[in-house]
Amino acid sequence: MRIAMISEHASPLAAVGGADAGGQNVHVAQLAIELARRGEEVTVYTRRTAADQPARVPLEGAEVVHVDAGPAEPVPRDELLPFMSELAAGVADDWRSRGAPDLVHAHFWMSGLAALDASAAHLGRTGERVPVVQTFHALGTVKRRHQGAADTSPAERESLEPRVGRDADAIIATCEDEVDELEAMGIAREKTSVVPCGVDTTRFTLDGPRVRMTDASVIAVIGRLVPRKGADLVIQALARLGSVGGRAPELLIVGGPGGGDPSIYSDPEIARLAQVARDAGVGDRVRFTGQIPQRALPSVIRGVDAVVCTPWYEPFGIVPLEAMACGVPVVAAAVGGLRDTVVDGVTGMHVPPRDPEALAAALAELLPDQLRRARMGAAGRRRVEQGYTWPSVAQATAEVYRALTGAVPGAAEPAALARAAGGWPR
């Protein structure tokens, strides 16, 4: 199968952990690589963000194409809408010169617009339509509900996002909760399949180095440091938590600007969180690492006693899977994808959203109980191995593609096989 993906802001080549690069980048990269490994021919189109980016970059058997759409510099995600027609035109041009794919899989609502436009352009030129598969990753309706006036999405999202849902040929939701949200937006349930995100279980493993800098209990918050991820709730919970084994627990906050950069405290969100910690009287027990590259994260995760994820809402949330894959229990707000991935009392604990009191109570129960943490960690590892590896996610995604196109997944052309093996005979 020839598969095009569009991921307008989230390049699979970007370093993740900053304000605009997170789970979607990881998802698109891993899905593309895994589908290529299965013998599919995968091209990911993303917006050019620097003048010196090569037009085409190989990515472990898949290929990333940088398309000119707006200025060749970083532009915040919520300001990209005006450049979507240029992105669509660039994608359609590439199809014209290299042949059209069997389908296009768009990631995020704006990529959906570009995919539908590119498909329409192709139809106009050839009389054939390229089917569109849509994964939203996040929904404007949910964001607006939780963020209110702080939501910087363009106003047009309200009408355009449901349109993408209606016009796409198939929708992939990443959790059950999203299916309900999509239905509430007027998108037929029958069109939606649930395929979760995955985790690299060969990188995030039980065994391996662990970074441990203190004898005290350590919990970690990992992710893009944006307010809705709720790191401040964890700081407030830390302040309510008594000592564990005679030592006051510590909190590691991972994410934000480049790690090792001494100026991380000039980042507004880190500065705000540091102030919250000082105000709560725990400034000396909260450490900011800045962004840590994926390859170094497993050793950090293995070194903590629990990973805490308490976002206000969460379309999926890959971080809990990464913790589970490393055998670390997860204390998670019972929202969105976290209700599917974290099994309360088995792989971790659920707490009500935006409730530092309840979070402190859960941590007070879990942190001193080493046996329980070890049992939950082992159960977490089993759970990701059973349902959340990238090969199983790619398999389920290929099933959706197959249902749409009638193609046999994995029945690749020789050229795609050659490219997956490292060589591309063009």
Ligand code: UDP
């Ligand atoms: N991440 C990272 N380094 C950091 C912070 C985050 O590699 O310093 C990665 C993290 O491991 C995960 C992704 O960024 O793979 C965040 O994905 P998630 O789905 O949890 O949240 P999103 O960013 O999509 O809201």
